[in-house]
Amino acid sequence: MHLSLAEREEISRGLAAGCSARAIARRLGRRSSTISREVSRHGGRESYRAAAADAQAYQSARRPKPAKLARDSRLRALVEQKLMMRWSPEQISGWLARCFPSDSSMRVSHEAIYLSLFDPRRRKAIDRGLTRQLRSGRVMRHPKRARRPDGRGVIKDLVPISERPTEVENRMVAGHWEGDLVMGSRPSAVATLVERTSRFTALVALPDGIKADQVTPHLTRYLLSLPAPMRRTLTWDRGREIAGHKTITEATSMPIYLCKPRSPWQRGTNENTNRLLRQYLPKNADLRRFSQDDLDAIADELNNRPRKIHGYRSPAEIYAEHCGTSRR
Structure with missing residues (x-):
């Protein structure tokens, strides 16, 4: 499975922090050999840059082609409409599958929608301003991190x-x-x-x-x-x-x-x-x-x-x- 731009950004941050390939791999749920090859292929620890590595990987792909949302204006318009309604990409993908069960041209994965929103190579596929309609509101995509819970006061006669x-x-x-x-x-x-x-x-x-x-x-x-x-x-x-x-x-x-x-x-x-x-x-x-x-x-x-x-x-x-x- 290919590395995403978000994963490459995480690799770049890990390298800058002095983390080992094994530590970065654990964080991303990848094999350490995948991380080592990625870093070696794109300049080594000192020169690795996420955007440059992602662009190089895209150019090196056997069959680079426009994103589906860039090719299909009808599908793109429907996806953009649902994003404006604050639907998540996963909700949009599932809804399309339910409403167009026999029309493969009207199907798109939630990951493809995310890529069209966040991947610079696909910026013409969809209006990237729609990232503001997502729950996070971020203009860049980051891997999920666990949040530390915080405890609060003691309550009398509580029922556990x-x-x-x-x-x-x-x-x-x-x-x-x-x-x-x-x-x-x-x-x-x-x-x-x-x-x-x-x-x-x-x-x-x-x-x-x-x-x-x-x-x-x-x-x-x-x-x-x-x-x-x-x-x-x-x-x-x-x-x-x-x-x-x-x-x-x-x-x-x-x-x-x-x-x-x-x-x-x-x-x-x-x-x-x-x-x-x-x-x-x-x-x-x-x-x-x-x-x-x-x-x-x-x-x-x-x-x-x-x-x-x-x-x-x-x-x-x-x-x-x-x-x-x-x-x-």
């Missing part, structure tokens, strides 16, 4: 996640939620809730602040607006904003289970959703300026995107089906 019903794990029963805060410039924040089965997202405005007594009434009000069968459990991070968990449970009959310290993966669905929401709710913004109507519009846009996990159906479709089943 180890006591959560086993039915929550398999996602077969709807009505189990995960939640947390998405922080803006302090003390602004928005409460985020994700239903585990459908991945349906709800956003709750917190105009008063992020202390427990300021969060509890707004969170309670939203949970009470849900159909009773959809109020089964809530799993939350150990943030001090949920210190009023007993009050919420008494009002909603909805047990609240708290994750272990520094264990955000225990509510991974919500964590992933919060990353998506950064496209709309920047870290340095005052999130109090977003009204509940604004947040409902953001959630609606997110809930109507196709998801790979649902066979490229939307969370809104799946959630509506479960609500209908619950009423019968």
Whole structure:
């Protein structure tokens, strides 16, 4: 498998930091021999440059050819339209496969879309300004890195996640939620809730602040607006904003289970959703300026995107089906 420009940039940074080929290979999930050959082929440790190496590799390819999106204006227009709607390349690729099952000309992989956006050789294939519509908003592509979790305060009378019903794990029963805060410039924040089965997202405005007594009434009000069968459990991070968990449970009959310290993966669905929401709710913004109507519009846009996990159906479709089943 050929190295991508992002991988070559990572190699260049590793060399500049004095890392060995073996260390760089571990970081990229490649063989150390692949990294050694790449560096030797393109000038050695002292002269290696990612862009030059990538351009040379492209010119040395047996059959360099224009990208598919550069050749097919109909496909390119449709991809650009969906990018403008803030769909991810993977969502676009899956949706095309679903909508054009017998037309191979209307199929493109998510990696091909990323390459057309980020690869300088393909800059004419697609409007590279559309990188601003991606969740990261980056103009360059970087390999993923693990983020270190951070723990927060101690809460009285908490119910640990180890006591959560086993039915929550398999996602077969709807009505189990995960939640947390998405922080803006302090003390602004928005409460985020994700239903585990459908991945349906709800956003709750917190105009008063992020202390427990300021969060509890707004969170309670939203949970009470849900159909009773959809109020089964809530799993939350150990943030001090949920210190009023007993009050919420008494009002909603909805047990609240708290994750272990520094264990955000225990509510991974919500964590992933919060990353998506950064496209709309920047870290340095005052999130109090977003009204509940604004947040409902953001959630609606997110809930109507196709998801790979649902066979490229939307969370809104799946959630509506479960609500209908619950009423019968």
